[in-house]
Amino acid sequence: MRFEEWDPIYREILEEFGFSRDEDEAAALLLKGLLSGRGGDLSLEDLDSMIRGRRVLVCGNGPGLALELGAILEEGPMARPGASRDEGLVVIAADGATTPLLAAGVVPDVIVTDLDGLLPDIVAASERGSAVVVHAHGDNVAALLEYVPRLRKVLATTQAAPLEGVYNFGGFTDGDRAVFLARHFGAEEIRLIGFDYDDPAVTPKKKKKLAWARRLVAMALEDQPSPPTSVR
Ligand SMILES: Nc1ncnc2c1ncn2[C@@H]1O[C@H](COP(=O)(O)OP(=O)(O)OP(=O)(O)O)[C@@H](O)[C@H]1O
Ligand SMILES: Nc1nc2c(c(=O)[nH]1)N=C(CO)CN2
Ligand SMILES: [Mg+2]
Numbered sequence: 001m002r003f004e005e006w007d008p009i010y011r012e013i014l015e016e017f018g019f020s021r022d023e024d025e026a027a028a029l030l031l032k033g034l035l036s037g038r039g040g041d042l043s044l045e046d047l048d049s050m051i052r053g054r055r056v057l058v059c060g061n062g063p064g065l066a067l068e069l070g071a072i073l074e075e076g077p078m079a080r081p082g083a084s085r086d087e088g089l090v091v092i093a094a095d096g097a098t099t100p101l102l103a104a105g106v107v108p109d110v111i112v113t114d115l116d117g118l119l120p121d122i123v124a125a126s127e128r129g130s131a132v133v134v135h136a137h138g139d140n141v142a143a144l145l146e147y148v149p150r151l152r153k154v155l156a157t158t159q160a161a162p163l164e165g166v167y168n169f170g171g172f173t174d175g176d177r178a179v180f181l182a183r184h185f186g187a188e189e190i191r192l193i194g195f196d197y198d199d200p201a202v203t204p205k206k207k208k209k210l211a212w213a214r215r216l217v218a219m220a221l222e223d224q225p226s227p228p229t230s231v232r
Contacts (some may be wrong), residue, residue, distance in 0.1 A: 001170035001180060006036055010159055013172055013212065017205075021160055023138025028158035028166045031136035035156055035165065040154040043129045044167070050090060050109060050131070051185035057089040058182060058192050059108070059116070060175040060213075061096035063201065065194030069104050072193065089191070092182060094174035097194055098125050112178040113141035126151045133157055133181060135174070136166070173209050174225045176216035183220050190221065 014021055035041055057072065059065060076088060093101050093108035095117035101108055102121055107128045114135040115122070126132050131153045136144055148154060156166040157177065169184040170175030175195060182190050197214040 001048035001184075003168055006159075006168060007161075009216075012075050013159070016208065022161040024134060024136070024158065027138050027141050027144065028156070028160055028163055030141060031134065031144055031148065031156045031158075032163055032166050035154060040152055042133075043219050044155075046131065046153075047110070047133075047155065047181070048185050051106050053183060053185050053186065053188050054090045055088075055189045056092060056182045056187040056191070058092045058094065058175065058178045058190060059101060060094050060192065060194035060196075061098040061100075062194045062196030062199055064196055065097055066100045066104065068193035069100065072191075073104065073106075076125045082231070090187070092178045093125075093130075094178045094194075095122075096174075098122050098130075100194075101125075110178075110181075112174050112181060114174060116140065117174075119143070119147055123147065123150050126153065126185050129153075131155065133177075135159070135177065170220065171216050173216070175215040176213045176220060179217050179220040183224075190224065191219070 013019065065069065088106045089107060091101065091108045092110045092112060095113040098108060098111050099118045099121045102125060107125055108130045110131045110133060111125060112133045113122060114137060117138055132151045133155045134148060134151065135157045137159060158166050158168050159172060162168040169177065170180040179190060195217065199216065202210065
């Protein structure tokens with residue numbers, strides 16, 4: 001999604017949650033600085049070669065994730081590094097979904113995170129090869145400072161205007177940003193598990209975020225080349 005298309009949606013989000021655009025922009029600059037001069041981080045080309053033409057499984061952190069994952073694991077193999085396009089699913093974990101995935105023996109290919117999932121698990125997955133798409137915003141500056149130096153293969157995102165090396169593929173919550181990312185890089189098919197927008201066991205703020213996730217996932221999946229398969 002082009003930033004001009006995203007910006008009106010972002011304005012609505014800023015208004016509804018009372019977030020500060022200036023603070024989001026400052027966080028994006030900070031993340032850019034934290035990554036500058038490092039070796040071994042993730043390029044757009046790396047993500048493209050992982051995702052383009054592949055079947056992608058985007059995992060949200062809803063309460064059904066472990067069960068739905070069990071059903072998928074019975075179907076066949078997950079992707080292995082260097083797998084051909086017919087081999088298995090590329091797994092993208094939205095932040096906290098990393099924990100149930102690791103518990104089931106699945107190391108995500110990509111983690112999309114604003115660094116408020118279970119961070120020791122995200123660090124462990126990174127050490128085991130997961131690429132980490134780290135989102136900077138005005139409320140995660142302390143986590144960026146503490147954890148970005150501990151992560152490998154990082155790509156930076158922002159919900160504000162993109163900067164050189166800090167991308168905006170569209171989206172707000174980790175789950176919907178993961179779907180926008182999969183669309184941006186040309187996934188052949190996107191399946192969702194662990195998305196329960198009507199989960200009653202959430203705080204009022206999370207409920208509002210899940211309403212945004214519902215709207216944005218629907219937007220990201222519009223006009224998918226092949227129809228989305230949601231396990232729910
Ligand atoms: N019932 C659910 N509970 C939590 N996450 C859900 C649920 N259904 C879908 N998701 C998606 O899973 C993603 C990852 O979940 P996680 O609990 O790590 O959220 P988060 O975005 O880090 O939380 P927050 O919005 O508080 O920062 C969410 O961003 C959301 O898009
Ligand atoms: N400024 C700000 N931006 C966000 C926040 C947040 O709490 N503050 N949470 C997000 C994921 O839920 C995504 N973006
Ligand atoms: Mg998060």
